[in-house]
Amino acid sequence: MASIKVRRLSLRVLWQKIRPSSLWDWSLRFWFSFIFLVVESVTSVATPWLFSRMVGRLSGHEAVMAAIMALLAQYTLLRMMGAVAGPVRSLIMVPVRATLRERISLLGLEHVHSLGARFHEGRQTGALTRILDRGADAASTIVDMIFSNVLPNLLGLGLTFLVVLRVFSGLYLVLLCGTMLLYGGVSFLFTRWRMRARRERNRANGNAHRHLVDSLLNADIVRAFGNAGHERRRQEESWKELRRAEIRLQTLIGSSQAIRNIIISLATASLLGLAVLDIHAGRIGVAQFVLMGTYLRSVYASVGALNYVGAGWRNARVDMEAYLELMALEPEIRSSAVPVPLPAGQAGGVTLEMRHVSFGYDPERLILRDVSFRLEAGRMLAVVGRSGSGKSTLARLVSRLYDPLAGEVLMEGVALPALSLETLRAQIGVVAQDTSLFNATVGENIAYGRIGASREAVRQAAEAAQLGAFIDRLPEGLDTLVGERGVRLSGGERQRMAIARVILRNPRLLVLDEATSALDTRTEEAIQQELLALSAGRTTVVIAHRLSTIQQADHILVMDGGEVVEEGTHHELMEKAGIYAGMWRLQAGGGSVGGHSDVEG
Known part of the structure; x- marks a missing residue:
């Protein structure tokens, strides 16, 4: 995600993506x-005013019990209305917040899956999950702040100022x-x-x-090399960096609170002092003094809450920055805007062709140079x-992970970029050297x-892949969990x-990328027979x-070196007595050619 100029998706565009159809x-x-x-x-503004009226009645020369009880009844009714209105309002908005968080998270997941192999080969899984979680949390937080903080406090302040202006003088409102x-x-x-x-x-937290x-x-490599101490030290450095960042953040938070509390204390003393002078001059009574004290607490609570909104909004925006940057990334591999339908071809396979293909993960360092071949439907290319x-x-390139x-x-006969990705991927089944499994059951995988x-059908596919006896030995059969990345399996x-x-997928194009490299000779021979049967009639x-x-x-x-140096059938290549024949003799003598990995190629 690093680039010379960091792009971010705007909140307006994000809203267009997540808003419901209705x-x-x-x-x-x-x-x-x-x-x-x-x-x-x-109700929150009216209840202190009613309370002050009751205080005024009780402190008067003639306390009329009927009037006091009427005020008490009104006060109780308002308190009950306020007590019910708040929770009901929150309950009404719960589905909106939950749906918004769900849409943000699903949109991020869908976008990540749309990004190409180049992105996924360089990603950091832990940091990526944090980006998605923080983005969803921040969006939900913003909506929650608007309806649970901004609007209630702005309305409360407006109504409070109206009462202060009516009951007291304009000087109170100015202060x-x-x-x-x-x-602020x-x-x-x-x-x-x-x-x-x-x-x-956040950066330090993501690194840790x-x-x-x-x-x-x-963990297996850590144990194998005895580097648990090194991993502990490396993690300790990350935690130290996080601790320093956390201390600085909390120091700023504490300093801000202290200064704001001093401002509130001085302002409160000034306003109450002004009220004492007005009481002494007979312009207001004790009830109004009590009302001013109550409203001061309410005003400062609202201002503090609005300040939290300002900080919360900025914090949420900071938390969403990485999410918006992620969403701004353009998929390297896209479906055609007007996809061409794939010709029907033969029932079992598809024709596959490369024409003068050159490619490198870095354009300055080519991996393939001018590669060409044509594979008829139902044939096998090795x-x-x-x-x-x-x-x-x-x-x-055949699977269009890259162009x-x-x-x-x-x-x-159709160039792969002209096809929709859904159409293309539906034709292909891949068995790679490095197997990816979900942390789910054998059957689900x-x-x-x-x-x-x-x-x-799942059981039949397992039998065809020589997994029947293995599954029968498992305590829960097909319902046995394989562990994260299949760690419980060999x-x-x-x-x-x-x-x-892949047997279950039954594709028209089968890609076997050293599919049996991790198998012993006996199992490999058995599976090779199944793969030969699977490849019969389909392009492989x-x-x-x-x-x-x-x-x-x-x-x-x-x-060799990204170029096709020889081609033909097995017998033709053996008769040429070239590179292939030399590789064959080496392996027949117990040597190894090519190894089990192809990191660069």
């Missing part, structure tokens, strides 16, 4: 909430407004400082969380070569290949589950380092 329900809730808000504000301006100025200054401190605290998640995800020769990169820098990849598949078991997932691209597994391929590409 605002009728939300509008009704807003209006009913406002009505209860007015009732709550009127109150002057105090509010001074209070100090709050604004400190809030700006706190924003910077909060942003720094990222280090922690990274350490836990790689790609072999040393590690870093471009084999897996070729598979990523070529030059040349084009075609399916059924296999069923991910075809959402909604029956339990019987590498071979994870890979067989990935194969079962096989990335392999074990040459014995691709002898049945219709065409073989030999990659």
Whole structure:
């Protein structure tokens, strides 16, 4: 997400994305909430005034009991109305806040999944989850502040000022407004400082969380290298940085509160002193003095709450900055604005073609150079070569995880960018060397290949991938949890589950990126038979380092340095006595060519 110029999605555009198709329900809730808000504000201002009238009656020379009881009844009724209006108003807005948070979170999740492989290869999972959570929380907080803080306090202050102006002189109102301006100025200054401190605290918090998640995800490596102490020290440095940022933030918060409390204390003394002078001069009574004291507390509470809103708004905006930056990222791989329908072709497979394709993750360092081939529907293409020769990169371009820098990849004669991503991905099933599993059950992981598949279909796919005996040994069978990233399974078991997932998907184009590299020889031979059966009649691209597994391929590409250096069938390449034949002899003699990884290629 780092770039020379950081872009952020505006809140207006974000609202256009998350607003419901029909605002009728939300509008009704807003209006009913406002009505209860007015009732709550009127009662909160009127009850002190009624209370002061009761005090005036009780302290008068003739206390008329009937009038006092009438005032008491009115006071009780207002208190009850205010007590009910507040909770009802909050309940009315609960679905709006919850729906808004849900929409923000789902929009972020959908956007993250729309971003390309380049983004996901460089992402930090822990920091990304924090961005999504903070964005959703901040949006909900803003709505909550508006309806639970801003509007109630503004209405309360307006009504209070009207009463003060009517009961007291204009000088009281001038002192109150002057105090509010001074209070607001100090709050604004400190809030700006706190924003910077909060942003720094959030950054330190994200780093600490990222280090922690990274350490836990790689717990096996930490234990294997005996680096638990190093991980503790690294996390300790992160916590120290977070502690310093937190102390600075809390220092600013405490200083701001102290200064604002001093302002309130001086203003209160001045206003009450003015009221004492007016009582001495006979312009007001003791009841009005009590009313002024009550309203002072109410005004300062409202001003403090509004200051919290200002700080809360800025804090929420800081929390949403990373979310808005994430949402502003443009997907590298997009569906065509006017997608071309995929020709029907053969029932079992699709034609696949590369024309003079060149590609590099860094344009200055090409991984593939001028690669071309044509694979007819239902045929098998094998790609072999040393590690870093471009084999897996070729598979990523076929799946359109990336687009070529030059040349084009075609399916059924249509360039991949002209197809919708949904159409393209529906044709492809991939079994990669590194298997990804959800922290779910065995059955759910296999069923991910075809959402909604029956339990019987899932079981058949598992049997085809040689998982039947393994599942029978599990305590809960298909309902057994595999753990995070499948940590409870061996590498071979994870890979067989990935194969079962693709068997269930039944794609027209099968991409096997060293799909059996984690299996023992006996299991590999059994699964190879299933993969051969699965690939029959459908187009298959096989990335392999074990040459014995691709002898049945219709065409073989030999990659070296990102280029196709040899191609043909197994027998043709053996007769050439070139690179492929040398690799074959090396493996037949017990050597290894290419390794099990293709980080660069």
